[in-house]
Amino acid sequence: MNIGRAIFKGGVHPEYRKELTASLAVTTPPVPQKVVIPLQQHIGAPCEPLVEVGDLVKTGQKIGQSESFVSAPVHASISGQVTAIGLYNHPLGRKITAITIEGDGQDEWDEQANSVENPDDRSPEELRKLIREAGIVGMGGATFPAHVKLSPPDGKMIDTVIINGAECEPYLTADHRLMLEKPEEIIFGLEVIMKVLGAGRGIVGIEDNKPDAIRVMKQVAEGKPGISIVPLETKYPQGAEKMLIQVTTRRRVPSGGLPLDVGVVNHNTGTAVAIADAIQKGKPLIERVVTVTGEGVRRPANLMVRVGTLVNELLDFCGGLKEETRKLVIGGPMMGLAQPTTDLPVIKGTSGLVALTVEDVELSESGSCIRCARCVEACPINLVPTFIAQAAEHEYFSRAEKLHVTDCIECGCCAYVCPARIPLTQWIRIAKAEVLARRKG
Amino acid sequence: MNGKLVVSSSPHIRTIQSVQSVMLDVLIALGPVVAVAIFLFGYQALITMTVAVAAAMLTEALWLRRLNIFGDGSAAVTGLLLAMTLPPNVPWWIPAIGSVTAIIIGKQVYGGIGNNIFNPALVGRAVLVTSWGTHLVGPIWPVPKPFHFFADISAVTSATPLASEAEALNTALSQLLIGNVAGALGETSALALLLGGFWLLYKGHIDWRIPGGFIGTVWLMGALFGGGFYGNNVTTGFFHVLAGGVLLGALFMATDMVTSPVMPWGKLIFGVGCGLITMLIRLFGAHPEGVTFAILTMNALTPLLDKFTIPRKFGEVKQVA
Structure with missing residues (x-):
């Protein structure tokens, strides 16, 4: 059945290690005593706080927003009192202003208005507004505000919406569990997105290492007009936007362009569920599924976690980290x-916490390039990673630009395959940042 | 959890392959060739290979002031490949000088692994051929004595099948496949070489384009311009593929990662170029064999091939003129 299916060039086959959590149903830990809600959990303008220290807030209450179009409001994820507004550690690596809430143990919800059964009951404009107000961002990790992707510029026709259920990162199983446990919500979310964009075709792409998810999703999608479930080859980075679009629609996003240039919008499965929750229940984005996993975690799990829950508390809930843990990764290992x-909070884009142990974390030095060309074969974008890295090493950024460094999607395949252990992706990031900064002048 | 968390740029997991594991795979791939060489030529083959490998490893360890003599394994590969190009019964100092030259002149003066322009083993061989030609050129090649480990193979020597049409017609294709012919240590058995080559292809260490372009071009040129003296045109093409150093060169020398192009198209052009120059030397040049200089010439062109074969990036829009 998979014969003749489209594939993309390059990519790698890391050890997936999803068996640690793939069969574990999503469980909900107790409501946290304290949450830290960063005012920026998305790409775009940071929010301004709507509350002050001492204020009482309810679960789901909006506590930060921005007038800027490319932004997403944030909401209290527990009920209680605001005890601090100030800089706090953030998964992006720097401190960002965050609102700390001490819980009252009641988890009292703000009133919720919506109960939409059919997206056709609302106009696209209303749906878009509801999605924006719910603070929904791309939950695969990119955290691009969802309503922006649902507002294509004039003249751009979107005919296809793709839900990314590839989950090609090793270890992570959050999307896998969502597809098994909330398939109706995913399809409803997809229908909302199609309605808002006026797109006639909806596709859910799922890697074929999740046959149970493919089966369940197919059952739910049965008879839904325009919606199809597409099994994909299991290969990293199958879930990368450009790859996913190429294999499901055979369209190629032009270099430097966006999916909407080829009439496509991509959303993550988690985003589709969040949209369904916002439209059907009026529930803002205050919780998400996080896969807590890796050989360094005592009891790996898929957890429904309130946004703002502190990572150390989440790890404690999973039995804590083992002695041999050397690295804690937010997101997937690639x-x-x-x-x-x-000591930092889970945010809207936190798909996983992966604790890697001594065996996984290599501290060896990099050697000389032996020109084996494995990075060239692995690059899904057709770049020559080793040449770009050399240019970056010599600060020869004009050459890096000629080698199309700005097209790099930073998937990490080149550094993964390098037998000389050269941090190719890191060099390429350095060159890419420098080239982009120079363009801005 | 014990101690501090490590922070580094993604990706956080790596393939288990290393430069050392790649080199070990190349040594494993040469296993069948080594076994056949000892089977055919006895203890003298073993001595030649041992001296070449030991000299190469020691030279590199001394040069790098490194205690780990095996290191990344690349010196052992260079030494063994050099031995493969030599007559089995050469005096011991020939592989010794060849290996020292290969490591120092062919590799370390450029900055060591990854930085050399020319295949180090072939640099070693080129220096040996031009300096001590009487030991390496002419009808000096011992005839194999299978099953006689302690035999003195120097007693009966001959020219290689490539030396003249008469020598060629004395040698059946089946003999070339098995390797029961006079020739260099590692050149004689096509089957053993192909076995190693397929292992390297299977492991992904070599790309089919280089051996494919090389062997295909040799066959085509042999068939078209070989004169059909060996049965017919088709079999003459196969004779040129199986005799001499084409398989050793195409599968193990030209595929040296460091000295061949990085890009797919570059690899194909590189392979075709190697085949073309080999056959030009064989058919129209002064020497019976041309693999060494064909590969060295194409090594020199590698940076140019890399420059002109940068692939089209994903989603690149065709320029409208």
Whole structure:
């Protein structure tokens, strides 16, 4: 059945290690005693606080927003009292202003108005506004505000919406569990997005290492007009936007362009569920599924976690970290960010906490490039990573630009395959940042 | 949790392959060739290979002031490949000088692994051929004595099948496949070489384009311009592929990662170029064999091939003129 299916060039096959959590149903830990809600959990303008220290807040109450179009409001994820507004550790690696709430143990919800059963009951404009007000961002990790993707510029026709259920990062199983446990919500979210964009076709792409998810999603999508479930080859980075669009629609996003240039909008499965919750229940984005996993975690789990829950509390709930833990990654091990501390909050884009042990964390030095060309074969964007890295090393940024460094999607395949252990992706990031900064002048 | 968390740029997991594991795989791939060489030529083959490998490893360890003599394994590969190009019964100082030259002149003066322009083993061989030609060129090649480990193979020597049409017609294709012919240590058995080559292809250490372009071009040129003396045109093409150093060169020398192009198209052009120059030397040049100088010439062109074969990036829009 998979014969003739489209594939993309390059990519790698890391050890997936999803068996640690793939069969574990999502469980909900107790409501946290304290949450820290950063005012920026998205790409775009940071929010301004709507509360002051001492204020009482309810679960789901909006506590920060921005007038800027590219932004997403934040909400209290527990009920209680605001005890601090100030800089706090953030998964992006710097301190960002955050609102600390001490819980009252009641988890008393703000009133919720919506009960939409059918997206056709509301106009696209109303739906878009509800999605914005719910603070929904791309939950795969990119955290781009969802309503912005739902507002294509004039003249851009969107005919296809793709829900990314590939979950190609090793270890992570949050999307997998959502597809098994909340398939109706995913399809409802997809229908909302299609309605808002006026798109006739909806696709859910799922890697074929999740046959149970493919089966369940197919059952739910049965008979829904325009919606199809597409099994994908299991290969990293299958879930990367450009790859996913290429294999499901055979369209290629032009270099430097966006998916909407080829009439496509991508959303993550978690985002689709959040949209369904916002439209059906009036529930803002205050919780998400986080996969807490890795050989360094005593009891790996898929957890429904309130946004703002502190990572160290979450880890404690999972039995804590083992002695041999050396690295804590937020997100997947291919593109996630290693953290220097566990004193930081879960945010809307936190798909996983992966604790890697001594065996996984290599501290060996990098050697000379032996020109084996594995990075060239692995690059899904057709770049020549080793040449770009050399240019970056010599601060020869004009050459890096000629080698199309700005097209790099930072998937990490090149550094993953390098037998000489050269941090190719890191060099390329340095060159990319420098080239982009120079363009801005 | 014990101690501090490590912070570094993603990706946070790496392949288990290393430069050392790649080199070990190349040594494993040469296993069948080594076994056949000892089977055919006995203890003298073993001595030649041992001296070449030991000299290469020691030279590199001394040069780098490194206690780990095996290191990343690349010196052992260079030494063994050099031995493969030599007559089995050469005096011991030939592989010794060849290996020292290969490591120092061919590799370390450029900055060591990854930085050399020319295949180090072939640099060693080129220096040996031009300096001590009487030991390496002419009808000096011992005839194999299978099953006789302690035999003195120097007693009966001959020219290689490539030396003349008469020598060629004395050698059946099946003999070339098995390797029961006079020739260099590692050149004689096509089957053993192909076995190693397929292992390297399977492990992903070599790309089919280089051996494919090389062997394909040799066959085509042999068939078109070989004169058909060996049966017919098709079999003459196969004769040129199986005789001499083409398989050793195409599978193990030209595929040296450091000295061949990085890009797919570059690899194909590189392979075709190697085949072309080999056959030009064989058919129209002064020497019976041309693999060494063909590969060295193409090594020199590698930076140019890399420059002109940068691939089109994903989603690049075709320029409208």
